[in-house]
Amino acid sequence: MKRILVFLLIPVSVFGQINTAEMDAYFKNKQYKKAENVLTDFIKSNPENLEALEYLGDAYGYQERWDNAISIYKKLVNFKPKEANYHYKYGGALGMKALQNKFKAIGFIGDIKKAFITAAELDKDHINVRWALVELYVQLPLVFGGSSNTALTYANELENLSKVDGYLAKGYVYEYDDEPELAEKYYKMAIKTGGSLVCFDKLTQFYENKNKPGHAIKNIEEAHEKHQRNAMHYQIGKVAAEYNVELDKGEKCLIIYLENYSSKDGVPKAWANYRLAQIHYHKKNKEQALKYINLALNELPKIEPFKTHKQKVLNM
Incomplete structure (x- = not known):
């Protein structure tokens, strides 16, 4: 009996497996520091456990500790360079770091692009990384490689994967490019195709940004009729x-x-x-x-x- 009890109390790290249910519970309850502590101890004995490393990178990310997250995701990319999601998360952490320090942001642009493009090439169905590329090419100044045409290329890829995401992405590009008629057209197409709250919210925000509160209110009322x-x-x-x-x-x-x-x-x-x-x-x-x-x-x-x-x- 004592031997069984000892067996049950041995930390899961001894067996080289992370308790994913426990980790998911920590993240669901926003206990990111607690998850970090458990994962850090686990990784000391299992330094190449990719699942644990990814959880730890995510825990750092939720705490906005981007240097730590970058370090972890970079390890994951090196361990498994053909895994699209590792490149995506690495690029995302670099992007968030760049937003924190815009004076140093220029130095990150090349690595961010490379990470996102690599992820997109490795996974032809990766919707999130294509959204990231749309936003990147829209927001980058022209001198640093920003391009609405390139953003629209990735928006077209999104449309092939998901009509709603494609329409929302095109609406976003055209809104940023100050082409309100096209932006409104695609936001409305997203509503007609998907009709989710996200779709309605994007059009509402567009109307507010364009100082059209009457249109915004009408759109919210239509959303309420559908979603209550x-x-x-x-x-x-x-x-x-x-x-x-x-x-x-x-x-x-x-x-x-x-x-x-x-x-x-x-x-x-x-x-x-x-x-x-x-x-x-x-x-x-x-x-x-x-x-x-x-x-x-x-x-x-x-x-x-x-x-x-x-x-x-x-x-x-």
């Missing part, structure tokens, strides 16, 4: 409050949001009260505006926009 999510009431109220349009509709939607609120809606009630305060500020209802901004501050007293708006209300 309480969070969309907040979105309508937000647009109404930010752009000073359709204030009565915005107020009604925010009240419905608060009445039906649950944690799965995502946006805290304080933000809905803040939007109501904005709406009543636009309506010049000082008493109501003060009531709602105080409710927002009671819940989240450290939010700067809330404090700034309260001062605006007091100065009415």
Whole structure:
């Protein structure tokens, strides 16, 4: 009996296998530091366990410790150079590092491109890396190799793999290229083909970016008809409050949001009260505006926009 008990208590690392269920639980619960500690100990005895190394790289990534993540993913690329996902993650970590320090970003561009292109060549069905290449070529300045045409090439590859991803990618490229009619066309095609919340959200954001709040509200209403999510009431109220349009509709939607609120809606009630305060500020209802901004501050007293708006209300 004692021998069996000892066997059960021997760490899993002795057998060279990582407990994937345990790791998945840590990641699901956002316990990235705890996962890191377990993995670091495990890897001391199993330095070439690729699964454990990948988990550790991911744990570093979620903690935004990009130097550590880069080091791990680079090891994985060296261990298994034909694995597309390792190149993709290596390029992604390099990209995030570049965003942290734009003065040094130029030095990363070549390695980022190489990693993503290698991943795309190794895996012809890898959707995420093609999205990464679309974003890379759109956002890079021309002098460093940015190219809308190249971005569209990868958007076409995405369309061959997934119509919805392809249409969204093309909408993104054309929006960035300041071709709003084409951007709107492809975002609408994505909605017609897929109809997911992501598709509707992309078109809503496009309309907001183009200062078309009426179009944004109409699109959110169409999304609500299809998906029936309480969070969309907040979105309508937000647009109404930010752009000073359709204030009565915005107020009604925010009240419905608060009445039906649950944690799965995502946006805290304080933000809905803040939007109501904005709406009543636009309506010049000082008493109501003060009531709602105080409710927002009671819940989240450290939010700067809330404090700034309260001062605006007091100065009415």
